[in-house]
Amino acid sequence: MKTMLRGNESVAYAFKLARIDVFPMFPITPSTLVPEMISKFVANGELDAEFIPLDSEHSAISAAIGASLKGARVGTATASQGLALMHEILFIASGMRLPIVMGIGNRALSAPINIWCDHQDTIAQRDTGWLQFYAESNQEGLDLILMAFKISEDKRVLLPSMVGLDAFVLTHTMEPVDIPEQSKVDEFLGEFKPNYRILDTKNPATFGAFGSPRHYMEFKYAQHLAMQAASHVIDEVFEEFERKFGRKYSKITEEFTEDADIVFITMGSCTGTAREFIKMKRKEGKKIGLIKLTVFRPFPKDELRKALKGKKVVAVVDRNFSPGFGGAVYGEVLATMYGRDEPKIIDFIVGLGGRDITFDTFEKILEITEKGLEGSVEEINWIEVDKEAVEKEEMI
């Protein structure tokens, strides 16, 4: 059924369609509407699940782990400081190989206090062992949550997933979304059947055990293999989803890249604005292509190497930054393309703390990127920043 939904509603419907058993939660802007809606679904009997309000996000993700260990299908939602508070427990969820799925309203971190969009919250969780997906639209948010369950619960993977929707730009924006039929989702997802369950007296097992130097590294290596396997499983699940629901997904989506000298790499909601910008510029004869990153972990190295072969300049649009290095996506692309003469890779830090990413933003990115075609330009470029104010020490 096609209807108008805000991003948070998309996420809540996805959890309902996935028939989650448990939803532990602590509310935080901008994802608060997700638990609000789940609590309604549970209260009015539309969803047979345990809704567990807790005293913090740290407790919420801990409860998620407990429930997942018992074999429940578990979802939760958070953002920003809430995700940061979960940090240490995120490693435990992935280390214990629990297929929890979490919806994120991608939002900046304090200080200064800021509730608006960027990707710093999830980027800061890059190394926690969770799969990471980024939605361009509310439809993608819904679909990716469904697919994340199937990918995470695959026996070759058994790792948790987070699905990011840009704060406000998606979470609070209403647009047409196709809500798939329950029976089709049931067919697609099936039931979650874990290999082991806690408190299973017939098949007793130990969970959260001590991992001495004799064993710890093997567990980590197993996680490495699981992430590698996830790369294939993602392709399989994306294909199956397309067959069933008619919407195509891929780890990276290439548009207009065939004849392009310049390629923009984007992640999340600014992709649409970039696409419109590129369409306008192509009418002026500028050969610009677009690559949307949907999957950030596991990082789609092979796909990117193939897509960027023969391109002259790549502009990486980072809605995050790693102080002391540059944008995180830039770092990954750079590492992925290491040892190849081309393309030249330039980083653009944009849209932090909810600063609007507009056609003007992309115009400035293009200007620098075109200079990069000919000569040398800065490696890391902060776009639309009042550098003068900072230099006058007003901001320090």
Next chain:
Amino acid sequence: MFEIRFHGRGGQGAVTAANILAMAAFKEGYYAQSFPFFGVERRGAPVQAFTRLDEKPIDVRMNVYSPDAVIVLDPFLLDVVNVTEGLKEGGTIVINTSKKPSDYDFGYKVATVDATSIALAHKLGSSASPIVNTAILGAYSKAIKNVGIDNIMLAIKERAPAKKEENAMAAREAYEKTILGWEK
């Protein structure tokens, strides 16, 4: 692409109005998108919300900088906020006011409706804080015409948290009572 900006005060339901308009436009067969001015909404403070509609899918996700129409839910905002900022040439302003369009000189098309009186007559809110966001949508439909009043009323009934009929009827009455400054 047709872009609309709503001006209201926190608590008046500008965001809900933008959402209902998007839903009505969707029913009308458009692709639609609506969103609040991303921020912390405080009761009474000036707020903005936006709706986009188009015949093809809407990809762009930046703020609305040059709207085709502006909807003003609270006439007192006219003294506080530059409501015509970025408004396209030939654009339209729909104002909730007891005044007539000829009382204004914006250099744009002006439509007026006394949404406050209409809302109160339908027992929507109190005189201190009338709920005008549904009535004003009736005025939108009359002034802009790209979304019919029937779909506005349907969307209101779907989305209004309470008094669905009253809200829909308020929109209908506002539709009938809206004065278009450009029609003599």
